Amino acid sequence: MRGKPLYPFALTAILGIGLIIILSFVGVNIGPDTATENGEENEEEQEFDDPIELGESVYQQNCASCHGGDLEGASGPALDSGGHSEEDILSAISEGPGSMPADLVTGEDAEAVAEYILSENQ
Incomplete structure (x- = not known):
């Protein structure tokens, strides 16, 4: 040595x-299948019968960090004031006004989020 x-x-x-x-x-x-082995279900694999439940789930995953868990607003504007139509909400989701990224959610998820926001404002 x-x-x-x-x-x-x-x-x-x-x-x-x-x-x-x-x-x-x-x-x-x-991989990500470890959560299902423990008896838990991945959020992507959950199926929702009610579009409002789907909208709430998608909102909590993608929108709540800026708009608040109860639509009260945080770094993004509050969404609990009402006065928004479904078209306004879908337009904002697809165009991304201000610092919001465009097309954060799309398709059926975007429509479900719009329905959820409208249902919370009634």
Whole structure:
């Protein structure tokens, strides 16, 4: 060992890199399905019969951080004042006024969010 002091370090480095590669491939096979194995359901896999329930779920995932959990507003404007039509809400979702990103939700999800907002303002 006196004449070749780098061999133990090189061997340790090679084993470490090999272990990292092996664990990376093992980790790729472990995905988002772990929540369903524990008996929980992924939110993307939930099916809603009521579009207002779907709208509330999509709102909580995508909109509540800016518009507040109860539509009271936070960094974005309050949505609990009413006076908005479904077309106004869908237009705002698709165009993204101000600093709001455009098309944050689309299609059926956007329509469900609009229905949820309208139902909360009644």
